[in-house]
Amino acid sequence: MWRASHNLLPTADNLWRREILLEPTCQICKQGKETTAHTLLLCKAAKKVWRYAPFETCFPDAVNQDMLEIMVEMAKKLTKSDIEVMVAICWTIWYGRNKFLFEGKKMEPLLTISRAEAVVEAFRRVKQPTLDPEAKYSSKNQQVWSPPPDNTFKVNVDAAVNFDRQKAGLGVVIRDSSNKVKVAAVKSTLFTGDVQTAEAEAVEWGLVVAKSAAFQCIMVESDCQEVVKLINNNEGSRTEIMWVISEIQSLSKDFQNISYYHTPRSCNTHAHSLAKLALRNNETVVWLEPIPVEVESVLSSLI
Structure with a gap:
């Protein structure tokens, strides 16, 4: 500039x-x-x-x-x-x-905007005030994305919401133990007024994408702690979100090994970037390996 x-x-x-x-x-x-x-x-x-x-x-x-x-x-x-x-x-x-x-x-206009936002987000993370050494050391494992074990794939999911347009964008990125992106996906959907439901729909979308890619052993990460608790505890009332949770638990049976974890937003930036891309894209798109260069450029901006 x-x-x-x-x-x-x-x-x-x-x-x-x-x-x-x-x-x-x-x-x-x-x-x-x-x-x-x-x-x-x-x-x-x-x-x-x-x-x-x-x-x-x-x-x-x-x-x-x-x-x-x-x-x-x-x-x-x-x-x-x-x-x-x-x-x-x-x-x-x-x-x-x-x-x-x-x-x-x-x-590509949408990918150009997403790449710009990813660059800014990465810059802001770098410019955050440095923690004292002890605090930084103790929280290291929680603030850095970690790859899954061998023969397991990590599915990071996130939802972004546009309240004015009543629209939610769902993002999914699946990586292997070497941190290689195997699948990236975006989907836009109607926002029902509850952010947690949108986050649960992102998890459900992640399972659908992982199943279509024929992955059997997966670890699912979401930065919505409430949704992860609902999935793992299998508790709740007959609210709209519980219908989505029920679908998630039903889809879970299709995998040989599956687990759900809460992750900080700082470890979920790839999925968040794709979710924001989905907000501007009215189509459902799944990119399988090899991932297009334009999508890779959006994700690489966050490394």
């Missing part, structure tokens, strides 16, 4: 001004000069990405402004948290632009 604000990115317009390229035209949309603002905000590929931004965006004067002016203007309208996401989106758009120009890979 420092380079973008100083107009130092090697856009077609800048390279044309230095007589490196024969024309300054954007090679993605073929419409107008590829300036910094055009690349990051105005190109049709960039606009498709910004439609999925988690905050309202409007760049009406971007044609006549440089990126520094635009960033200052947006800083007055957005929260600090949103500005962080905006910067990450600009970076992922630039990354996607380079992938298209040099590798011929089309920019």
Whole structure:
């Protein structure tokens, strides 16, 4: 963003001004000069990405402004948290632009946004205040995702909710003992008004995905402690969530070995990232190994 604000990115317009390229035209949309603002905000590929931004965006004067002016203007309208996401989106758009120009890979708007949010989430985790050595040591096993034993697969699940649209996104990622992603899946569903029910539906979706992949020995992790307790204790009333819990317990019989665990959110970031992706995707998608590069890039941003 420092380079973008100083107009130092090697856009077609800048390279044309230095007589490196024969024309300054954007090679993605073929419409107008590829300036910094055009690349990051105005190109049709960039606009498709910004439609999925988690905050309202409007760049009406971007044609006549440089990126520094635009960033200052947006800083007055957005929260600090949103500005962080905006910067990450600009970076992922630039990354996607380079992938298209040099590798011929089309920019996927939903995955571009998810990658940006994953980058921000990883950055925020790194910037969290450091614990004292003893506390850090004692909580180490609880704060870092650990792989399953050999011949067992770990199924991490999570739900994300959009209350305004009454929609829930379910994310599933399945990894083996070497931390290799074997399956990733997203699904959007109607939000019934209860977050715990959405989290239980994420567990149920994880079992369906694991069963379809023919895994027999699995460990299921959710960051919703209440749901894990309900599954393990087999207790509860005839509420909506208990119907989902009943389905989970029924599906559990299809596996040779299965166990359920509560995990901190910091150990469940891959599933959370996919759940947020599912919120923007109206389709149910299951990616089997080999996982597409675009999905891998979203997940690798969290490592």
